[in-house]
Amino acid sequence: MDYVSMLTPENAYMFNSLWVMVASILVFFMQAGFASMEAGFARSKNGCNIWLKNLCDFLIGAMVYYFIGFGIMYGNDFHGIIGINGFFNPLDQNLAIWDGMMLDPKIFLLYQTMFCATTATIISGVVAERFKFNSYLIVSCVMTAFIYPVVGHWIWGGGWLATLGFSDFAGSTVVHTVGAIAGLVGAIMVGPRIGKYVNGKSVAIPGHNIPMGMLGAMILWLGWYGFNPGSELALDNVTFYTTITTTIAACFGGLAGLFTSWIRYKKPDPTLAANGALAGLVGICTGVASVSYMGSAIIGTITGVAVVFSLTILDQKFHVDDVVGAVSLHGGSGILGTILAGFLSVDEGLLYGNGASYLIAQIIGVLAVVAFCVVTTFILFSVLKKTMGIRVSEEEELKGLDLEEHGMEAYPIDV
Amino acid sequence: MNEISKVVVVFRPERLNIFKAALKEAGILGMTVTAVEGCGLQGGRIEHYRGSEILVDLLPKTKVELIVPSEDVQKIIDIVKKVLKTGKMGDGKIFVSDVKQVIRISNESEGLDALDLNYNK
Numbered sequence: 001m002d003y004v005s006m007l008t009p010e011n012a013y014m015f016n017s018l019w020v021m022v023a024s025i026l027v028f029f030m031q032a033g034f035a036s037m038e039a040g041f042a043r044s045k046n047g048c049n050i051w052l053k054n055l056c057d058f059l060i061g062a063m064v065y066y067f068i069g070f071g072i073m074y075g076n077d078f079h080g081i082i083g084i085n086g087f088f089n090p091l092d093q094n095l096a097i098w099d100g101m102m103l104d105p106k107i108f109l110l111y112q113t114m115f116c117a118t119t120a121t122i123i124s125g126v127v128a129e130r131f132k133f134n135s136y137l138i139v140s141c142v143m144t145a146f147i148y149p150v151v152g153h154w155i156w157g158g159g160w161l162a163t164l165g166f167s168d169f170a171g172s173t174v175v176h177t178v179g180a181i182a183g184l185v186g187a188i189m190v191g192p193r194i195g196k197y198v199n200g201k202s203v204a205i206p207g208h209n210i211p212m213g214m215l216g217a218m219i220l221w222l223g224w225y226g227f228n229p230g231s232e233l234a235l236d237n238v239t240f241y242t243t244i245t246t247t248i249a250a251c252f253g254g255l256a257g258l259f260t261s262w263i264r265y266k267k268p269d270p271t272l273a274a275n276g277a278l279a280g281l282v283g284i285c286t287g288v289a290s291v292s293y294m295g296s297a298i299i300g301t302i303t304g305v306a307v308v309f310s311l312t313i314l315d316q317k318f319h320v321d322d323v324v325g326a327v328s329l330h331g332g333s334g335i336l337g338t339i340l341a342g343f344l345s346v347d348e349g350l351l352y353g354n355g356a357s358y359l360i361a362q363i364i365g366v367l368a369v370v371a372f373c374v375v376t377t378f379i380l381f382s383v384l385k386k387t388m389g390i391r392v393s394e395e396e397e398l399k400g401l402d403l404e405e406h407g408m409e410a411y412p413i414d415v
Numbered sequence: 416m417n418e419i420s421k422v423v424v425v426f427r428p429e430r431l432n433i434f435k436a437a438l439k440e441a442g443i444l445g446m447t448v449t450a451v452e453g454c455g456l457q458g459g460r461i462e463h464y465r466g467s468e469i470l471v472d473l474l475p476k477t478k479v480e481l482i483v484p485s486e487d488v489q490k491i492i493d494i495v496k497k498v499l500k501t502g503k504m505g506d507g508k509i510f511v512s513d514v515k516q517v518i519r520i521s522n523e524s525e526g527l528d529a530l531d532l533n534y535n536k
Contacts, residue, residue, distance in 0.1 A: 045475065398428075400475070403475075407464075408462060409475075413473065
């Protein structure tokens with residue numbers, strides 16, 4: 001029985017709104033996942049700082065997105081580039097997207113807000129332990145007010161990439177690649193941590209709480225059950241389908257990370273297994289509704305293996321100090337997942353006899369988004385570097401940001 | 416003069432890798448490392464914790480304890496001066512004391528035989 005098509009519009013509206021509301025809450029909790037993972041894989045002297053940065057990504061991002069970013073992303077379209085209304089009170093305005101929307105506009109806004117905050121919070125992990133707090137707040141602001149919404153408009157807001165045939169169901173490009181590129185540019189411009197690269201070699205700086213990091217990874221996975229199925233913006237068969245492809249991609253990704261680390265480094269590495277699972281989750285975002293179960297296994301495997309290699313290459317070959325490996329995880333997997341969908345989408349992909357036009361659109365989209373993010377974030381970090389500065393002083397970095405920027409310790413000796 | 420000494424070095428945490436490498440190169444391999452908090456002459460500063468004032472005068476340091484033949488104590492002091500000294504407040508301190516006995520548990524060796532030394536590189 002096709003219960004979905006038996007729903008009346010009124011009932012469908014309520015089911016859709018309820019489900020997306022729940023999905024929003026799951027995606028919200030990814031903030032805790034990011035914070036736990038970042039803090040766990042960084043040193044104890046920066047724990048408070050990392051948590052506050054992640055909290056502020058949401059505090060600022062959500063409000064800035066409401067007042068400015070949402071309009072840019074979903075306002076009435078201007079030449080496929082940007083939205084031009086919906087600022088300050090999008091819910092009260094007559095936006096084109098509200099017409100015929102099959103879920104409550106407030107819930108749609110809520111859901112989109114969570115996605116925006118997720119993008120911003122990726123950056124904090126990359127540049128952890130040496131980025132100035134006040135400058136970081138501004139980075140968060142600009143990401144959520146402009147950079148993320150413009151890309152979002154191109155792909156989800158009826159912009160030129162969507163017109164071109166590019167698609168990204170849950171955000172491998174819109175969220176993960178955007179966040180990762182911003183993080184990459186930031187990491188390069190803020191420079192590596194003191195003592196990270198000595199005599200041309202990368203020095204390991206282990207995280208202080210691996211269990212916390214692993215918990216963070218699992219919380220992120222949990223949130224992904226809102227991130228992917230919720231992107232259908234309805235409760236229907238596609239929604240149900242995406243829960244399975246999401247799970248398959250995560251599991252194959254985790255196994256790929258596990259065995260790659262086991263073979264490469266002689267011992268199974270829990271952090272690389274976790275990163276593998278997350279790589280699968282990032283990678284499947286684009287094609288989560290359009291690839292087959294086998295396709296999601298393939299995407300999970302490829303991104304899971306790739307993330308292990310990418311982490312070491314970025315660190316040891318290019319000397320980019322990415323504290324938690326977010327650039328490899330979100331950027332590498334995001335780009336791979338977007339392009340793999342071009343091959344593996346059942347209805348449009350190359351490997352199913354659909355020709356190459358979808359694949360080409362995916363590639364163009366990736367290149368355009370990466371280029372846009374590189375340019376805008378380079379300008380952003382350059383301006384900040386020349387005005388407020390983006391790096392803490394050497395003394396602050398050595399003593400720890402918790403003591404120096406916040407006047408407290410994450411693990412003080414008991415009194 | 417006792418033939419075995421204990422050298423305790425309390426120093427800036429970010430120097431641990433450099434210190435260990437320098438000790439290893441000098442042939443001193445055994446050590447015990449702890450994360451500690453300490454203060455010397457520094458007065459500390461007032462911070463706030465949820466509205467209440469708190470005096471932060473204990474700062475995180477790293478403590479390394481080395482048990483060595485007494486003739487190696489000067490070697491360690493020289494290494495410390497070379498790699499741990501910045502000249503600013505907070506560099507830390509070295510404490511030297513006598514050790515009555517050292518026993519390696521695994522083979523019950525005693526005295527100098529029980530120390531972890533390697534001068535044959």
